[in-house]
Amino acid sequence: MIMSDPDGPIIHIQDLTKQYKMGETLISAVDGVSFDIPRGGVCILQGASGAGKSTVLNILGGMDLPTSGNVFVEGEDISRYSKRQLTRYRRERVGFVFQFYNLMPNLTVVENVELARQISPNPMNARDALEMVGLSERLNNFPSQISGGEQQRVAIARALAKNPSLLLCDEPTGALDYQTGKAVLQTLIDVCRKAQNTVIIVTHNSALAPIGDLLLRMRSGKLVETKYNETPVPVSEVEW
Amino acid sequence: MLLLNFFRDIRHTLPRLISVMIVTALGVMIYIGMSGINANMQYAIDTYLEPAAVSDLWITADDADMRDVRGLRALSSIEYVSPRVTLMTNWIEDDETNLTLHTYDGAFEQCVPYIESGRMPQSPRECMLAASFAKARGLSAGERLELEFEGRILRFTIAALVISPEYIYNVSGMDLIPNPYRNGFVYVPEEAVSTAYGTHVYNEILIKGREGVSREALINACKSVLGERCLAVLNFEDNVRAYMIYSEMQGLVSMTTTLPALFFLTAALIMFTTMQRVVENSRTMIGTLKALGYSDSRILIYFLSYAFLVIVIGTALGAVPGRAITGFLVTIIYQYFELPPIEFLMDWAALINAVSIAAACCVGAVLLTAVREVQTGPAQCMRPKPPRRSRRNIIERSPLWRVLGFSVKTVVRNIFRNRMRAIMCIVGVSLCMALIVTAIGMSDTVDKLMDDLYEKLYRYDLQVSLERMASNREERHIARLAGIERLESEMALPIEAIASGKKSDTTVHVCEDIVTLMVVDQTADVSMTMPDGLFVAKQLADDLGLSRGSALTIRRIGARKTHTLPVMGIAPNINGVYIGRSLWRSLGEGFRPSMLYLLANDPDTMKRTLEDYDFVSAVKLKQEVVSAFDAQMETMNAVVGIMILFGGVLAYVVLYSLGVMNFYDRIRDLATLSVLGFYPKEIKRLILSENMVFTILGIGLGALLGFPLLSNILTGTSMGELTFEPMVLPITYALSAGLTLVYAIIVNLLLGRKTKKIDMLGALKSVE
Ligand SMILES: Nc1ncnc2c1ncn2[C@@H]1O[C@H](COP(=O)(O)OP(=O)(O)OP(=O)(O)O)[C@@H](O)[C@H]1O
Numbered sequence A: 001m002i003m004s005d006p007d008g009p010i011i012h013i014q015d016l017t018k019q020y021k022m023g024e025t026l027i028s029a030v031d032g033v034s035f036d037i038p039r040g041g042v043c044i045l046q047g048a049s050g051a052g053k054s055t056v057l058n059i060l061g062g063m064d065l066p067t068s069g070n071v072f073v074e075g076e077d078i079s080r081y082s083k084r085q086l087t088r089y090r091r092e093r094v095g096f097v098f099q100f101y102n103l104m105p106n107l108t109v110v111e112n113v114e115l116a117r118q119i120s121p122n123p124m125n126a127r128d129a130l131e132m133v134g135l136s137e138r139l140n141n142f143p144s145q146i147s148g149g150e151q152q153r154v155a156i157a158r159a160l161a162k163n164p165s166l167l168l169c170d171e172p173t174g175a176l177d178y179q180t181g182k183a184v185l186q187t188l189i190d191v192c193r194k195a196q197n198t199v200i201i202v203t204h205n206s207a208l209a210p211i212g213d214l215l216l217r218m219r220s221g222k223l224v225e226t227k228y229n230e231t232p233v234p235v236s237e238v239e240w
Numbered sequence B: 001m002l003l004l005n006f007f008r009d010i011r012h013t014l015p016r017l018i019s020v021m022i023v024t025a026l027g028v029m030i031y032i033g034m035s036g037i038n039a040n041m042q043y044a045i046d047t048y049l050e051p052a053a054v055s056d057l058w059i060t061a062d063d064a065d066m067r068d069v070r071g072l073r074a075l076s077s078i079e080y081v082s083p084r085v086t087l088m089t090n091w092i093e094d095d096e097t098n099l100t101l102h103t104y105d106g107a108f109e110q111c112v113p114y115i116e117s118g119r120m121p122q123s124p125r126e127c128m129l130a131a132s133f134a135k136a137r138g139l140s141a142g143e144r145l146e147l148e149f150e151g152r153i154l155r156f157t158i159a160a161l162v163i164s165p166e167y168i169y170n171v172s173g174m175d176l177i178p179n180p181y182r183n184g185f186v187y188v189p190e191e192a193v194s195t196a197y198g199t200h201v202y203n204e205i206l207i208k209g210r211e212g213v214s215r216e217a218l219i220n221a222c223k224s225v226l227g228e229r230c231l232a233v234l235n236f237e238d239n240v241r242a243y244m245i246y247s248e249m250q251g252l253v254s255m256t257t258t259l260p261a262l263f264f265l266t267a268a269l270i271m272f273t274t275m276q277r278v279v280e281n282s283r284t285m286i287g288t289l290k291a292l293g294y295s296d297s298r299i300l301i302y303f304l305s306y307a308f309l310v311i312v313i314g315t316a317l318g319a320v321p322g323r324a325i326t327g328f329l330v331t332i333i334y335q336y337f338e339l340p341p342i343e344f345l346m347d348w349a350a351l352i353n354a355v356s357i358a359a360a361c362c363v364g365a366v367l368l369t370a371v372r373e374v375q376t377g378p379a380q381c382m383r384p385k386p387p388r389r390s391r392r393n394i395i396e397r398s399p400l401w402r403v404l405g406f407s408v409k410t411v412v413r414n415i416f417r418n419r420m421r422a423i424m425c426i427v428g429v430s431l432c433m434a435l436i437v438t439a440i441g442m443s444d445t446v447d448k449l450m451d452d453l454y455e456k457l458y459r460y461d462l463q464v465s466l467e468r469m470a471s472n473r474e475e476r477h478i479a480r481l482a483g484i485e486r487l488e489s490e491m492a493l494p495i496e497a498i499a500s501g502k503k504s505d506t507t508v509h510v511c512e513d514i515v516t517l518m519v520v521d522q523t524a525d526v527s528m529t530m531p532d533g534l535f536v537a538k539q540l541a542d543d544l545g546l547s548r549g550s551a552l553t554i555r556r557i558g559a560r561k562t563h564t565l566p567v568m569g570i571a572p573n574i575n576g577v578y579i580g581r582s583l584w585r586s587l588g589e590g591f592r593p594s595m596l597y598l599l600a601n602d603p604d605t606m607k608r609t610l611e612d613y614d615f616v617s618a619v620k621l622k623q624e625v626v627s628a629f630d631a632q633m634e635t636m637n638a639v640v641g642i643m644i645l646f647g648g649v650l651a652y653v654v655l656y657s658l659g660v661m662n663f664y665d666r667i668r669d670l671a672t673l674s675v676l677g678f679y680p681k682e683i684k685r686l687i688l689s690e691n692m693v694f695t696i697l698g699i700g701l702g703a704l705l706g707f708p709l710l711s712n713i714l715t716g717t718s719m720g721e722l723t724f725e726p727m728v729l730p731i732t733y734a735l736s737a738g739l740t741l742v743y744a745i746i747v748n749l750l751l752g753r754k755t756k757k758i759d760m761l762g763a764l765k766s767v768e
């Protein structure tokens, strides 16, 4: 089934399973999950540690292939993609933000953003992207010269600069303290709302559930809750 | 459990450890191989030459008698005095031969010959003959040997075939290298020559000084006893025939030290960088172990196990081929020398040294890196190391920076961040390049030499040796043959060359006044007019300390009369002393051609024609003369091959191990790039362009190092009269650069395959 309706969900996942073979036993990290994500919203993928969130996100991001099931992104089934197609998919359509920032230590802040721009078909200006995350002052610093929160902002700017249709964030605040984490998260959501990107934020923190337009909750590889949220709460108002 | 962890850990560092092992093995191999040669030569000297009591001085005397001998024996500085008669004879069967006859009085006290077969002579009718000559001529003990000396025939039965410590490297006469087919020696009891020469008169005295007596004192003491009758003194160190093995050994020393040192240094550096990485990557483990209560020393021992592993496997891998190299080269070297069979010595000292050097390098590298980490507190260890401070480098500060793409920027930054690794890579590649330049330069040098011989020195087509009976009549006969375009003749005679108290047995070549075919001075144009003095071979000039303008005294062997003439020129690649015929005649000496140089319009046919004359003993085409040297160069080629191989291995090991290290160091960055959507090809290019920068810089540095290394290695190498002028052709640099580049590309292809192994998910999971 090809979904070409531009107003349909940007992501359509059907019976997604991912199994790992550990010697004799099969571990089902993701076990028959199906869901849709509408275009242009903030989606929170929440679950306890080991629930299979990162696995889903990695498959969505084209970094891993499912054992079975289909993953439609903008109508195309990326679970059938070859390695090269997956690389191209990551290159042109996806932005990532990781728990540990993963910046290139040998490039300055602005160069890290340029790095993503260089391979992107219609990138954003690097300075604009950095301005969006409030880092226009630190353009020429190296990652080791700025704080963790600032590094994560650079990572967000790097992801945004590609102008991706899909922004995937795996525990973006996992390595940050409470206040900084909140600030970064707020930036992320604000920026995406403004740019109309589709964002998926993975977190184990259930307090973050109300901040998105859509909440997906996982437990032991299964989707246990799907909840649309008409009135997302600003990050500043949630406490944990 | 810790041991289990060790083995799991090793799997990650295995490629690098293997690299260190390979370099260590190479260092050990070359070190053991080379010093094994030294050890074996030293062993030969200790077991054979020392007990054989090689003389300190060979004194040429003018009718010395028993009174002189008694006078010398009375000197406290002298241990042995052996007076003897030395005559230049030739084998009756072939008057081109030079058999130097020495008498001995009852027993040998010095220069004791080694009896290969047979027994000591028991009557004056028996002699001992050089084993090499006997072998070349198919003679054996029990057969008859008739010698000719100034028209007399001396008849002997061969009692023994011997090897003599004063003839280990028997160069003489016309030959640039020992030629046992022509040259040999004979020892006979003193009584055997009493009719031919006289009783109790001697023309040569061998002296062995007592321990601790200086050479000067010894010479002066002898001179004071002999006075006028002391004509010349030949020092042991100047007596090529006896001393060659010692000087060869000294030459080897430069090779034995320079090359292995290079490899050990590389091994130490790679070990250092590898261990630095191993220890750094184990910070968390160190912290955890410490938190669990393991002692610092236990943890240190853990890291030292890496060093032990490398030392054990590296030296084991190096020792075996090292021994084989020794065996191979010792056999070759022994072929140059006439030595009794000597058992092969395993150089345990070298092995122990090699192990200690390797151990010092590896253990030192581990300690240098590990101690500091181990001593820091457990809590600090568990935290990731603070990232290195970033500063802008020179290139960044230049305006050029803005124009550069990010991949160039990463490369430049990465190089500047890891200076140690950059230096290592460049040095490694440059060593490879230098080794290859040296190797190919060696054959350039030889080719140049051959070219000089072939084009500049030997301008004839045919070299004709004449029998002793030939005279000017025969020369004129050949000159008139159809097909001869030009003929020049030469007479070669054995002489003693004496300058400032030093003596050398050599040959005088009396040539035409204007030479065009055998051009003594290879820089000469079409023809060369012989000067009003002597032209001396470079080797001889060096031995006797002659320079342009010094006076040289020559004396035909057996003659009383000496001539002292100025040295007018010194030339490489010739043998002995050259003098123009008119000058020679004006000294009152006669001329009888012994060698003809010909230009012929059909050299091959002419060769066959000339061989039929009974007054012609040998005819050689120019190619044949030159190709005689070529055979000697075979070993050189083997060495060239081995060095190219070593260079390749070195470059491979350095580039690969450092490349792998770089790869693992940056695997997180590379995974990030992969996640961002960089194609594997782009990632590969990023890694490889860095290595290419190193390769190119290394090639540049190596090109600079190549020539000095070649000169260093050639210093110790000589082949008789031939002088090696180190030289490297431009094409050699290009070729070496090409080869080095090929090695580097191979390494990079291997490294490039690793990019497939980038585990995106794994690398993103944690900071480590
Ligand atoms: N490479 C792997 N091999 C084997 N099992 C794996 C692998 N990766 C993940 N798993 C298993 O799959 C399950 C889900 O892992 P996943 O990383 O998706 O969890 P998560 O929800 O992201 O947890 P966390 O919040 O701790 O990051 C876990 O039980 C994990 O042990």
Ligand SMILES: [Mg+2]
Pocket (backbone or CB within 6 Å): A053, A054, A055, A170
């Ligand atoms: Mg996770």
